[in-house]
Amino acid sequence: MSLRFIYGRAGTGKSFFCLNDIKSRLEQGDDRRLILLVPEQFSLQAERNLIKTVGAEGILQAEVLSFRRMAYRVFNEVGGLTRPHINPAGKCMLLHRIMDDMKGELKIFSGAINQQGFARTISDIITEFKRYNVTPELLNNAAGNLKDNDILKAKLEEISKIFSEFEKRLHVRYSDLDDDLTELVKKLDKSLQFDGAEIWIDEFSGFTPQEFSVIEKLLQKVRRINVSLCVDCIDDCDNADSTNVFSPVLNTVTRLKKIATGVGANIEPPVRVPLDASQPVRFGESGELKHLERYFFSFPYSKYNEETKDIKVFAAANIYSEVENAARDIISLCRDRGMRYRDIAVVSRNLDEYESFISAIFTDYGIPFFIDKKRDIVKHPLVMLILSVFEIFSSNWSYAAVFRYLKTALTNVERKSVDILENYALANGIRGSAWTNNERWDFSDKLDNNEEELTDYEKEVLVKVKEARDLFVEPLVNFRMQTRGRRKAREMCSALFEFLCSTGVSEKIDKMVESFKQSGELALANEYSQVWNIVMEVLDQTVEVLGNEPITLDKLGKVLSIGFAEYNTGLIPPALDQVLVGSVERSKSHNMSALYILGVNDGVFPAAAEDEGILSDMDRGRLLAHGVELAQDTRTRAFEEQYLIYTTLTTPEKYLRLSYSIADREGRTMRPSVIIPRLKKIFPKLNESSNIVSENSTEAVISLISSPGPTMNELISAVRQNAEGRETSPVWKDVCRWYISNDEWKNRCIKAVSGIAYSNNTEYINRKKAAQLYGKNIYTSVSRLEKFASCPFAYFVQYGLKAKERKIFRLTPPDIGTFMHTVIDRFSKRIEDTDTNWRSLERDKCSELISEIVDEMLAEMPGSILNSSGRYKSLTVRLKRILERAVWLIAEHIKRGDFEPQDYEAVFGNGGKFPPISIELPSGEKLSLTGRIDRIDAMKTEEGTYLRIIDYKSGNKAFKLSDAYYGLEIQLLAYLDAALDSSQTDSLLPGGVFYFKLDDPLIRFDGNSDKEAIEKAIMKELKMKGLLLADVKLVKAMDKQIDGDSLIIPARINKGDVLGRSSAATLEQFEMLRRHVRRLLVKIGTEIVRGNVSVRPYRRKKDTACKYCSYMPVCQFDPSSGLNSYRFLRDIDDENIWDILSDNDTKTADWE
Secondary structure: OEEEEEEEOOOOOHHHHHHHHHHHHHHOOOOOOEEEEOOHHHHHHHHHHHHHHHHHHHOOOEEEEOHHHHHHHHHHHHOOOOOOEEOHHHHHHHHHHHHHHOOOOOOOOHHHOOOOOHHHHHHHHHHHHHHOOOOHHHHHHHHHOOOOOOHHHHHHHHHHHHHHHHHHHHHHHOEEHHHHHHHHHHHOOOOOOOOOOEEEEOOOOOOOHHHHHHHHHHHOOOOEEEEEEEOOOOOOHHHOOOOOOOHHHHHHHHHHHHHHHHHOOEEOOOEEOOOOOOOOOOOOOOHHHHHHHHHOOOOOOOOOOOOOOOEEEEEEOOHHHHHHHHHHHHHHHHHHOOOOHHHEEEEEOOHHHHHHHHHHHHHHOOOOEEEOOOEEOOOOHHHHHHHHHHHHHHOOOOHHHHHHHHOOOOOOOOHHHHHHHHHHHHHHOOOHHHHOOOOOOOOOOOOOOOOOOOOHHHHHHHHHHHHHHHHHHHHHHHHHHHOOOOEEHHHHHHHHHHHHHHOOHHHHHHHHHHHHHHOOOHHHHHHHHHHHHHHHHHHHHHHHHHOOOEEOHHHHHHHHHHHHHOOEEOOOOOOOOOEEEEEOOOOOOOOOOEEEEEOOEOEOOOEOOOOOOOOOHHHHHHHHHOOOOOOOOHHHHHHHHHHHHHHHHOOOOOEEEEEEEOEOOOOOEOOEOOHHHHHHHHOOOOEEEEOOOOOOOHHHHHHOOOOHHHHHHHHHHHHHHHHOOOOOOOHHHHHHHHHHHOHHHHHHHHHHHHHHHOOOOOOEOOHHHHHHHHOOOEEEEHHHHHHHHHOHHHHHHHHHOOOOOOOOOOOOHHHHHHHHHHHHHHHHHHHHHOOOOHHHOOHHHHHHHHHHHHHHHHHHOOOOHHHOOHHHHHHHHHHHHHHHHHHHHHHHHHHHOOOEEEEEEEEEOOOOOEOOEEEEOOOOOEEEEEEEEEEEEEEEOOOOEEEEEEEEEOOOOOOOHHHHHHOOOOHHHHHHHHHHOOOOOOOEEEEEEEEEEOOOOOOOOOOOOOHHHHHHHHHHHOOOEEEEEOOHHHHHHHOOOOOEEOOOOOOEEEOOOEEOOOOEEOHHHHHHHHHHHHHHHHHHHHHHHHOEOOOOOEEEOOEEOOOOOOOHHHHOOOHHHOOOOOEEOOOOOHHHHHHHHHOOOOOOOOOO
């Protein structure tokens, strides 16, 4: 009965010593049981090492155990296996149920019960209590020593209640894995299998109180316990500095000595490994790594004055380039130093951040790898499908839940049908009960209420949509019928299982597994085959825990979600020769020749302090003072991080490479870890490289040459640089020759290099293609031609290719504009059909008619978005107010002047009041323009009839003469021109063109402002913008109340009846504008016929055609590339515009 310590620094051969010690016992013929006790996660590697050392015959007497495996052996011998273990999922489910039942008694935790992950948090704290032998009674005793108003007292009492109830319910049918070691201590007295045995404990740096108790019992039964620890000295442990890197291990030594003394065990002289500490076993081939191990945490330290070859540091511009350079270095290491992939490990303290990059880049570089990480199953398609079923009903068939369910690829709906269904649902706002009835399944979302018959394509889509809907809705409805109301958990789980079977989920999983195997994706095949069994296990566990308890569907969904969150899929490496990728804290293998540590950044490695959890550091300190020992606080864990750094840096035998990036994936700045400057102090000539500033040296270029695929990308980049006139290394010529001479890569190389000359600046397409797209005689509108003047390519995509954005059920500004135009048109015509006219219209009558018309339109459009929700119905109230203000203002405008409305919604085109605007092009083609004028006002005089064109706008729209000159704003002028030419008998004259804003603006006023002043302020805010005839008589005819600045038109009359600062043009100037517009229309029409599709958006100051363009992803316009450029337009003032237009050689806008 004795205790012996085997100690030494990292790499000195402690594990090797233990294995050889076991071997020597076997060779001496010792018949006692020989046991190597290691952590659970290292047991497989330890068994391999033991067999390798003692041979296959030796394992009959010598064996590897973990504490849990030892407990299983003892329970098998003396009893204790009668009750099954509850797994972590079942534990969390049970805790959630307990807290839900106790929520009336809980105050501190009542608000957190239904929060995601809280059951796991309580489970973790109970596990910690059990590992530290803390019982509910101990917690109650500690709480009794605290004051009544102490928050810690309240926390302890509630945790104790939950803990106590958990133990009570658990032990009716189950046992807890966390209780196994406690039970082991009780049953070891009855066990005989370890009597007189010798035990070697290896790979531990510390033990929990439960494990210390087991060791204490074993010390009383075995001949000797050997404890192997990584520490440089075990003398004077009681006075060890807490900041010492070996402080956690020294605390373990102290505790073990006290236990040995307490049970009367002999403490043998410790064995230092090796006897010559200057010759560590692991670093025999690398003096640099040996020096690192010895001095990284030593003060004072010795410098290594030679240039390093086995230790390197790399500074990367970002995470992607950091991983990519690691991949290149791995290939170089295998190529130049003869290492195998299996000799290399890549670790990171934040593996989640690096995992996706490693997977993509290592695959691209052809590096076989295995990521040693448990995979969360919550995001697995099968689990997502199950949880989405519950979410569909809890969220009343929300868009997110329905399509999360459909996109799992485990339903009976094909992916193409899912896409069609999604587009339809988005466009028509399908949600809630609409999924289960036939409402809103007929494209009935038009706000202008046009009775348009469905096209053949829309009918075909509608059939496919309904088929897809029926296919997935029917099983869900059947499942809901079986689970309606509060039913037993057992019945609910049975219904869910039947639902999965009826939809063929199991068969689909099996097909996927086979598909993955055939395509060589063994890791995915393994994962998918595990998940179905896990789902069945969770359902079984739910039935075991909740059984016949009544439960709602919503609560069952939450319980299952908690259960799934506790499961991970563990994967087996599918091949032997692979790079091992893992997290720093899980990395336990010592047989690594090379180690790459990624993400050596400040706050990452070493890690920043973690969240303290339910019990803060202060709480833990106070509990310790009352005799309740728990796990260490965050400050102690921060010092333990030093030990993790030490064990990680000393893992490789031959090569160590650390890297960090200066920016994260969002581009935020990151700093290097304190490890980097420490290394630089110890190694003044540290091999440090970087790609933050690119180099063009031969050595730097050669370092980029690795696998064919990635090197091809670098070659293309070099060719592009050369094409841009920048200097490149001659090495790339040799690389290009290699690809050209290689049959596998020759064609790909030629295509890639030729692609350098690609430009998105396609100027013209074939005239025949243009005719196919637009027709020989082009039918279009003036607003579309404005689009062409803005950017020819945008016109081509929108009106030539007819590309459309995905339609989404929402109210956009154009939708609102269309609705308001329709209402005003109906209002105007209703005024015409009654005895009422605009001049006699009363304010109350406006409100009454507007409300009546809006209600009629909404009744006629039951599928309209304005009828879809309370939110949109409240918007109609505001629309009524805006429209009421608009029609009242129209009436005021008419009352103030002599112009009378002549036409509303006057249509130019086939079937309209006016024929289409027809323009003969020089090439012989015909350009026919259609359109609709919101209102035409007229005033008859002796000189002739003056026409006023008015366009209603729901947004801000100003008339700029320079926009008309460039062709960006010619709609009103084109309409005016067409209206003036519409009569062969009457003498028609231009009165003006105006934008009328539809709005109910907010006006600032003080408390003394009267109603009349407020109305004037509103009229001024909504003043029409445009261009009118520079004639004082006409201005007064438009606003008879004008006094200085007009409140309704952009005009001013100064004293003496002189026209002041106004947006006005003379009759001759109007004629010049009309001629200019005609030339523009001819020019634009000609360019369309010629096939102009150039990517040439305009830019004027900060305003560009690209600002609200939906087609930027199509054209890939990028002025910074040097391949694209804007058409820069000067902001010309009105006076210069008139000068240009009056020139004999009138200039037109040039978009070429």
